Amino acid sequence: MSLNLKSLVSVLNAKWIGSNADVLIDHISIDSRSLQNGSQTLFFALAGVNNDAHLFIPDLIENGVQNFVVQYIPEGFAERANFLVVENTLFALQEFAAYYRNLFHFPVIGVTGSNGKTIVKEWLNFLLSPDYNIIRSPKSYNSQVGVPLSVIAINEKHNLGIFEAGISTVNEMAKLEKIIKPNIGVLTNIGSAHDEGFLNLVQKIDEKLLLFKDCPIIIYQKNEVVDSCLSQFAAEYMHHPRKLFSWSFQDKTADVFIEKREHKSDHTFIQYQYKNQVFNLEIPFNDSASVENAISCLLVLLNFNYDQETIQNRIEKLYPVRMRLEVKNGINNCSIIDDSYSSDFQSLKIALDFLESQKKKGASKTVILSDIFQSGFTNEELYSKVAQLISDNKINRVIGIGPTISSFEAKFPNSTMFENTADFIAEIDNLNFNNETILIKGARSFQFEEIVSLLEEKTHETVLEINLDAITHNFNYYKSKLAPNVKMMVMVKAFGYGNGGLEIAKLLEHHKVDYLGVAFADEGIALKNGGIKLPIMVLNPESTSFPSIIQYQLEPEIYSLKGLNAFLKIAREKNLKDYPIHIKMDTGMHRLGFENNTIDELIATLKGNSTVRVQTILSHLATSDEPKHFDFVRKQIALFEKLSSKLMAELNINPIRHILNTSGISNFSDAQYSMVRLGIGLYGVSNDPLEQKYLENVGTLKSIISQVRTIPAGDSVGYGRRFMAEKETKIATIPIGYADGIARLWGNEVGFVTIKNQKAKIVGSVCMDMLMVNVTDIDCKEGDSVIIFGESPTVIEMAVALKTIPYEIMTSISQRVKRVFFR
Structure with missing residues (x-):
């Protein structure tokens, strides 16, 4: 694609506002997050019910995008890019595509x-x-x-x-x-x-x-x-x-x-x-x-x-296409036919035909079925027909989910009915699924993908298993250290320290945590889009993200006068009142925050301002985990008390105050104030060896053995021949490497994995997608499970050997590694 921007003005019937119409366009985008966006991108700012891409135009301009199709131009940006203004950006996208097709x-x-x-x-x-x-x-x-x-x-x-x-x-x-x-x-x-x-x-x-x-x-x-x-x-x-x-x-x-x-x-x-x-x-x-x-x-x-x-x-070479109806291995020798996104009568007939063709030899046939929509029949006619279909297809048992199908239970012999999906999930362990071919067919609104997940066999080669019970245990451990009525903010930034932000946030919401903390607005937006209703504080907001923060009702940490004034400007433009903000004090970390010499100007700016409300005042401890620096911590706490008290007195406010992180909760219980921030401790890691034994391991990184071979003395393994066998050696290859987050320094016999409860040293260099281990003394075979980290080695052991910290090990695990959550 190479099109002149000027030629598109008439194609889109657009109003031109810009300075350079002779730009060549080679890329069309509607995704503000795409790394392919550049100076020759034409970005269509689509505006829907729940999302308005116009809000991301400032960020796109900062990232080099200069050409936009918009319904309106964000205030203050008319002279900073080229804009084609149209009545409806979706219609404009369609008109452009029609024009392009005709070429x-x-x-x-x-x-x-x-x-x-x-x-x-x-x-x-x-x-x-x-x-x-x-x-x-x-x-x-x-x-x-x-x-x-x-x-x-x-x-x-x-x-x-x-x-x-x-x-x-x-x-x-x-x-x-x-x-x-x-x-x-x-x-x-x-x-x-x-x-x-x-x-x-x-x-x-x-x-x-x-x-x-x-x-x-x-x-x-x-x-x-x-x-x-x-x-x-x-x-x-x-x-x-x-x-x-x-x-x-x-x-x-x-x-x-x-x-x-x-x-x-x-x-x-x-x-x-x-x-x-x-x-x-x-x-x-x-x-x-x-x-x-x-x-x-x-x-x-x-x-x-x-x-x-x-x-x-x-x-004759046609193949199954992975669509909404999929066959998967299930628990207890079951097969799962996943049709969890549609429920109409015609497709039920097709799905039952498919069930018959896919049934396992000797297995009984089960149908898990939601209420059926879009049938055109009365309910009486519909479920009479469905019952006949079930009978004709010799289905052994039916599990109905939904108020309508439940009301026709008498039509279905050997059936169990539930009012909703949650009731079914609560009873799933009592339904004794075993040696069955199970058709799971439900309308999208019933969220049957949760049922598929529970019944599907977990056979992924490399996964990070997250133990939600362990997270609950660790949460309760730190909560037990708090004085009555002290609130807790839990940090779920960096994808929940590598473990999975949304799933953990849902668990924390269930446990009624008071606040969630994220580093950037995008993380908070993802949680809100995932249905999280808890208040979310954004610790490192960029001023360009303020419109999005407001749109998604996130709460920004404010750490500078520049940032405060920028937020106040947008807040006034949007006629906000008492919008919650969080004031960060720099008490010695010297990273972000208001220092002592800026407090008076901060007070002057906030005094009499009704657009925002100081929800909390916070600071960050630099050395709460190192006893030799505890005196410095006490000085930080004292300065925090002084600065926050002054702000509260001058503004006549009584916000939440918080300064303690995970180590601070354990080591400085007298400074809990009205809230603390729990981070790495939630994920089972403490800097105190005595405390560590009270925490449970949360994440276990698992893989399998891809291949086993025996090499003679004198042969080498891997790039650079960094391992030379001194004797006949059995080598196993594991499909995980530095692209998955395994540090190369962990190779060359520094690190190990666990196979059959035995240590297997990593030999040779860690490759991008693989590593090799010595299994000479281990009775193992291809397909056997491998523990990369978890109980052994722990991320703490790895961090010590690599001269780093557990945070880095955990957050380095690539997003291409599937996260599997379990209780």
Whole structure:
């Protein structure tokens, strides 16, 4: 992409405000966090119900972005960048995508329908990619935002496009049609998903067909309703010659008539008639949804004039696409079919068909089912039909979740009903899941992903297991040290010290902690977006983040007059009153905070100001964990008392005060004031060896053995040959390395891992994604579990050996390492 910014003013019907319209644009973005944003990025500031990207424009400008499509310009920034001002930035994004699409003239396949869009798209990409350079929708980018982003990714090297279009109500498809402009249309299965957005099935089909209004060919499964809609559609859009290319299992007038010949194992053999010839085809699936999707792909291949041999060779290699319906290993020899994001009658039929094809030999069949929406039936009709389906599919037991399905319990033999997901989870241990194939199917609102997580076998190769019970224990240990009515703030910055911020924050909210502390606004925003309602203090806010802090009702730490004045300015502009702020005093740390000589000016600035309220006054101890510096700590506390008391007296306020960190809680109990801040101690680490034995280990970093080999004396291991075997040595390779956060200094026999409760020294250099250990004296095999740190070695042991601190070990663990939380 290389477009002149000036040319886009008329394309978007925008008002130009800027100084340089001759910029070349090579990148489109809607994500303010993307590291790809730069001087040649055109940023569309989308504004939704819960988020307004205009708030991030100051940050983007600071990071070098100079070109924006906006609905309004943030105050004070009109002369700092180029702005294209439009009425609606989403519509502008769609208009830009339509303009960009028209710059290319290769064939484009448009896929729509109720079910199977993404699978058909992915399969067509697989089937056609040997012959074309294909641009396709990433994942399920089929929405009003996703489609434009997909099309904008076209470049000059592409010669075929495959885009899917999803809609949930009327007046949406026309916008997507302008963007995709398909030459070949594929209409997949029409079910009852999103029925609530349409008056009836006919209206839904009519709306979906609008994707094909200028399309020369439409591929579809022939049936009476769709044919009727297509007839009306053709009459309405007669301006374009159009070929209808149909298939059917029943109607021999279809262009491709198909007969299922037999099922064998997990394959389906069909015979199809096309142009007066008969062909046989093997499809590597036997569930009806996959067979239908494969047939849609078959017709596309026929339209492209592929020969029978090529068609067979490619279709027999089709593979399962990871979608909303997934098969996973479960606990106690169970298999889990995860369909935890949809619940309508049509898809239930497909899912039950899939359950039958995936059931384990000798296993019983269980369905966990939520209330069903979008059916078009009365509840009595619906659940009578569902009960018949359950009976026809010989389901051994049904677990219903939801008030409606529970009211029809009598229709389901061998069933257990729960009013909501929480009630089910509370009883999950008493339901005795064992040797079952379990279909988990529920509407998104029931959050069945929590059920999948509980029933899924944890078999990830490298994971950081977080023991929530240990966090609770450590929290209560420090809480027991506090005087009555002393509040507690818990630090969850740096992704919860590497352990996972949101999950831990939810646990702390459950335990009614008083405050959460984060370092930067983004961390607090993530917690708020995750549903956290606790007050959150931002310890190191940048002035450019103040609008976001206010939007998400975070509370900033103020540590300078410059920062205070900047916040007061924004607070006045937004007509805030008594907005909570936290005043930081520098009592000797000399990092951030108001010093003694700035207190008078601080008081003068705050006096009589009604826009903000001093919620707390705080300071930070520098040496609360080192006895040789305890006198310095006492001087800090004394200075804090003096400065905070003066501020309180002059302003006539009585805020919360806090100065103690984790070590301070244990070592300076007389300075608890009205709140303390718990940090590393929550995560099971103390600087006091005596106290350490009262804490429980929270994080255990685990992996597995990828490979075991024996090398002779004289052979080396790893880069640089830094380990040379003095005798025959058995070496195990572990799939974790410095890209996951394991320091290279921990290699070369400095560090170890634990296998079968025995130490295995790391030999050679730690690699980016792997490390090697000596297991000569350990009876182990590939796939065995490996402890990288936890009980042994502990992060404290590692820190001592590496001459660092446990904080660094914990926060270094990469985000690519999956966190698994358990009780």
